[in-house]
Amino acid sequence: MAKTILHKADSRGDANHGWLHSRHTFSFANYHDPERMHFGALRVLNDDWVQEGMGFGTHPHNDMEIVSIPLEGDLEHKDSMGNVTVIRKGDIQVMSAGTGVTHSEYNKNADQPVKFLQIWVFPDQKGHRPRYDQISLRAEDRHNRLQQIVSPSADDEGVWMHQQSWFHLGHFDAGAGASYKLKKEGNGVYAFVLKGAFKVGATELAQRDGLGIWETAGFALEALEPDSEILLMEVPMSW
Incomplete structure (x- = not known):
């Protein structure tokens, strides 16, 4: 769990x-x-x-x-x-x-x-x-979907860093959502709501709330308000 x-x-x-x-x-x-x-x-x-x-x-x-x-x-x-x-x-x-x-x-x-x-x-x-x-970035590329903005590879989408980390931004209409599957076993995700409100897994988050999730293969998120934005930061839990 x-x-x-x-x-x-x-x-x-x-x-x-x-x-x-x-x-x-x-x-x-x-x-x-x-x-x-x-x-x-x-x-x-x-x-x-x-x-x-x-x-x-x-x-x-x-x-x-x-x-x-x-x-x-x-x-x-x-x-x-x-x-x-x-x-x-x-x-x-x-x-x-x-x-x-x-x-x-x-x-x-x-x-x-x-x-x-x-x-x-x-x-x-x-x-x-x-x-x-x-x-x-093109804002339209994250409308009702997750847009990758950081990865560990120069050949992947977004900028890259010296860590097994992936960041995504999403801009969702009310009721819209996405599923996130972790890229690497042993990683966790920190979700941060930039605007609006979301349900991430079983937890409801308001603007600027943060939720760390780990020991999971993935989770679902859903926007609870119109014009909602979220940042997902997947990082190793140990390195």
Whole structure:
């Protein structure tokens, strides 16, 4: 029988710095909960809001796979590998920090905030060569279906990372749904509702609720409200 863990939206860590408002699903910075350190290889799920013209100054990372998913606005990225890019809603960005990188992220706009998800996944091993990639997705490819946005292979759909992980986005009408079959035995899935409401397996989730599922081959999901969006993150439970 599948095991699950439910994280309601209002139970997340809440850090409001004025220029940045961040909700932390897992322990991060000044938010520490020993019961919420990670879900398998999924280490960080931050729901970030950055004020106009503000952002994260240059800072280092190493030995982490970092995925950014913009939800609103434009986010400018600069890094020590020489990349200067802007990511927008519909884009997916991945950075393998590996042996070490520095980067900055700023709200490109003077008239609207940026909202994005910052996701960290432990890599399959330490010491990878740093790398960067981003792609633009077609929103219609996830209408009433799951669209793969991250995989472990450069030859597969979406961006790729150094881990046996697959991410999917779905945008569903009320009553529509899908079945998800795990890609690798021993993995689990963390489902995060971006908008609306879903039934995932036997559990009902509202906006920004998260549900971890493991020790299962798959599950069904169904949108309970119109215009509902969900992110599924399949990760190894041990590695």
